[in-house]
Amino acid sequence: MDVFDNLLLGFETALTPVNLLFCLIGVALGTAVGVLPGIGPTATMAMLLPITFGFDPVTSLIMLAGIFYGAQYGGSTTAILINLPGESSAAVTAIDGHAMAKNGLAGKALATAALGSFFAGTVGTLVVALFATPISQVALQFGPAEYFSLVVVGLVASIALASGSTLKALAMIVLGLLLGTVGQDLTSGVPRFTFGQRELFGGLNFVSLAVGLFGVAEILRNLEHGVTRDVVVKKVEKLWLTREDFRRIRMPVLRGTGLGAVLGVLPGAGHVLASFVSYSVEKRASKHPEQFGKGAIEGVAGPESANNAAAQTSFIPLLTLGLPANSIMALLIGALIIQGITPGPNVINDEPALFWGLIVSFWIGNLFLVVLNLPLIGLWVKMLTIPYRWLFPAIIAFATIGTYSLGLNAYFVYSIAFFGILGYVLIKLGCEPAPLLLGFVLGPLLEEYLRRSLTISRGDPTVFLTRPLSAALLALAALALTVAVLPSVRRKREVVFEEEDA
Amino acid sequence: MDLKNARKDLGAGAVFVAFGLAFATTASTYEVGSGLQMGPGYFPLALGGILVLLGVLIAAKAFVSPETGELGPVPWRAAALLVAAILFFGFAVRGLGIVPTLFVSVLLAALAGPKVRVVPALVIATSLTVLSVVIFIYLLQLPLRLLGPWLS
Numbered sequence: 001m002d003v004f005d006n007l008l009l010g011f012e013t014a015l016t017p018v019n020l021l022f023c024l025i026g027v028a029l030g031t032a033v034g035v036l037p038g039i040g041p042t043a044t045m046a047m048l049l050p051i052t053f054g055f056d057p058v059t060s061l062i063m064l065a066g067i068f069y070g071a072q073y074g075g076s077t078t079a080i081l082i083n084l085p086g087e088s089s090a091a092v093t094a095i096d097g098h099a100m101a102k103n104g105l106a107g108k109a110l111a112t113a114a115l116g117s118f119f120a121g122t123v124g125t126l127v128v129a130l131f132a133t134p135i136s137q138v139a140l141q142f143g144p145a146e147y148f149s150l151v152v153v154g155l156v157a158s159i160a161l162a163s164g165s166t167l168k169a170l171a172m173i174v175l176g177l178l179l180g181t182v183g184q185d186l187t188s189g190v191p192r193f194t195f196g197q198r199e200l201f202g203g204l205n206f207v208s209l210a211v212g213l214f215g216v217a218e219i220l221r222n223l224e225h226g227v228t229r230d231v232v233v234k235k236v237e238k239l240w241l242t243r244e245d246f247r248r249i250r251m252p253v254l255r256g257t258g259l260g261a262v263l264g265v266l267p268g269a270g271h272v273l274a275s276f277v278s279y280s281v282e283k284r285a286s287k288h289p290e291q292f293g294k295g296a297i298e299g300v301a302g303p304e305s306a307n308n309a310a311a312q313t314s315f316i317p318l319l320t321l322g323l324p325a326n327s328i329m330a331l332l333i334g335a336l337i338i339q340g341i342t343p344g345p346n347v348i349n350d351e352p353a354l355f356w357g358l359i360v361s362f363w364i365g366n367l368f369l370v371v372l373n374l375p376l377i378g379l380w381v382k383m384l385t386i387p388y389r390w391l392f393p394a395i396i397a398f399a400t401i402g403t404y405s406l407g408l409n410a411y412f413v414y415s416i417a418f419f420g421i422l423g424y425v426l427i428k429l430g431c432e433p434a435p436l437l438l439g440f441v442l443g444p445l446l447e448e449y450l451r452r453s454l455t456i457s458r459g460d461p462t463v464f465l466t467r468p469l470s471a472a473l474l475a476l477a478a479l480a481l482t483v484a485v486l487p488s489v490r491r492k493r494e495v496v497f498e499e500e501d502a
Numbered sequence: 503m504d505l506k507n508a509r510k511d512l513g514a515g516a517v518f519v520a521f522g523l524a525f526a527t528t529a530s531t532y533e534v535g536s537g538l539q540m541g542p543g544y545f546p547l548a549l550g551g552i553l554v555l556l557g558v559l560i561a562a563k564a565f566v567s568p569e570t571g572e573l574g575p576v577p578w579r580a581a582a583l584l585v586a587a588i589l590f591f592g593f594a595v596r597g598l599g600i601v602p603t604l605f606v607s608v609l610l611a612a613l614a615g616p617k618v619r620v621v622p623a624l625v626i627a628t629s630l631t632v633l634s635v636v637i638f639i640y641l642l643q644l645p646l647r648l649l650g651p652w653l654s
Binding site: 051175185187390396408454461 | 514517522525532542546552553560569575577580581585588595607612615616622626627630631633
C-alpha cells in the first residue's frame, strides 16, 4: 500500500459520523480548556480518559488527540485577546498578537493565527503520513536490547529539553519508574509494594496519577494566590486579511511550519521550543525588526504555524515507536493500553484503520478549528468570564467520578489525593511533574525489556553496548544528558522555557 | 551558606531519599535474583538505590549552587478541604450512592476557594451535582447507583 491508499483508508475511518462528532467534541473541548487559564489539556485528557473507555479505540484516540491540538488554538486566542497565554506554546504569540489587539487589529491577529495554524497543521499531518511507515519499519527490526535503549533515550531526552534542574528531573523519572513497579510482578506474580491490599495488586492507576499530578496539584497552585483575571471582553471585528497581509505572512508561515515540523519530533516540549525559535528567526529575517513587539503580523504568523506543525509531528515517536514525547503523549499511550492495544511499531500494521484514521482526523480537526475559532470567537471570549471558584470544584467532581468509574475501585480515588499532594509538594520544591508521568508509563516496559535482553544474553549486561544500534542509542542518551547540564545551554533553556504546560 | 536559600534543594533531596529508601528496603525483602534470573526485587532495588543517590546529589548541590526562589504561601485550608473531598468520595460512593456523595465532595471542594461563603458554595455544589449526574449517569450510562444501600 502506498501513502495514497493509506490516506484513503484514513478518510473512510475518520469520516464516519461518530468519529466526526467526537473529533468535533475533542477540538471544541480542547479550545475551551486552551482558553480557560487554570486548566490545561493534560488534566482534561486525564479526566476524560475513563469516559472514552467505552468507545471504539479509534474514536477515543481521535477525541483525545483533538483536545491536545485544539488547546493549541485556544491558547493563542487568549494570548491575543487578553495577553494571557492559556498554553505555554502561545506565550510568544502574546507578544505581538496582543500588541496587534491593542492597536485594534485583534481580528487580523486571530485570522492570521487560525490560517497559519491550519496550513501548518495540514503540512504537519502530511509529514506524519509520509514518515510514519518507514520509521516503524526500522523499529520492527529492534530486539529487546534496542528497545531498552530506546526507552532510555526517550526518558533522558525528555528532560534535556524541559525546564528546571536536570538532577531533579532525573530523580522524578526514577520515582515514576518505581511507582510503576507497584502491583503484581508480571513474571513471578509476586505482589510488590501493595501493603497487602488486594486493590493495589493491579498497580497504581495511571488516570489517578495524571489527575492528581496535573489536576489537583495545579488547583492548589492556583489557590495559593486566588486567581484573578481581568476580563476584557472586546468586540472582535474584521476577521479577514488583505492581499498585503497575505504577502507578509506567506514566508513566516512557511518557515514556521518547517521549523515546527522538525522540532516537534523532539521529546520534551518540542512545540514550545518551535514557537520560540520561529519568533527569533522571523525577527532576524524581517526588514523591520523594530516592529516586533509592537504588533508585527509576522510575529504571530511564524510562531503560531510552528507550534501547530510541531503539535502534529510530535505524534510521530508515539505512533511509530510507542514512545511518548511528553506528558500528553504519555496519556495517549495510557489510552491505547486501556483499549488493549500495545503501543509500538506494530500498531501501523495491526491496526491500520486506527492509525490512518487518527492521522486523517488531525486534518479534519484542524479544519473544524478554523470554523470554531473564527466565526465563533465571541463564544470563547464569553467563556473567559467563568469564575475559577466554579471551575475547580467541577474538576474535582469530574476527576473523582471518572476515576472511580474505571474499576469501581475506591483506591483509585484515594490515590488522586495522594498524588495531588505529592505533586504539589514536589512542584513547590522545584521539580517538574511531567518526567514522573513518563517514567510511570514507561517503567513496566523498561523492566520487561531489561529482563528479556539479559535473559537472551545469559545475564551479560554488556549486551546493551555490544549491539551497535543499542550502543548508538545509549550514546545519544549520554550526549543529551551532557548537553543538558552544560552551563551555556542551561542558561538559554531557562530563557526559553518558562513553564511546562499544566 | 544560607540554609534558607537551600530549602528547595534540601527538601527535594529528602523526599527522593525517603522514597528511594522505602522502595529499596521493601524490594530487598522480595527475591532479588541475578541478572540472568531476575527476581521481583531486582529492578526496584536497583532503582531505589539510584533514587537515593540522586536525592543525596540534589541535597549536596544545595551547598554549592542552591536553586533560589521563595517557596511561596501554602494554601493549607484548601489542601485539607480538597483532600477531604476526594477521600470522602472514595470512602462513601459505594455506600451512599453518587448523588449525596458527590454533593458533599463538591461542597467541601467549593469551600476551598478564596473568600467563599456558604450559600454560594451550596449553589455550586447543587448545580455541579445535577450537571455531573446528567452527564455521567444519563448521557454516559455509568453503572453507578444514585442512592446507595446505607440510605435504604
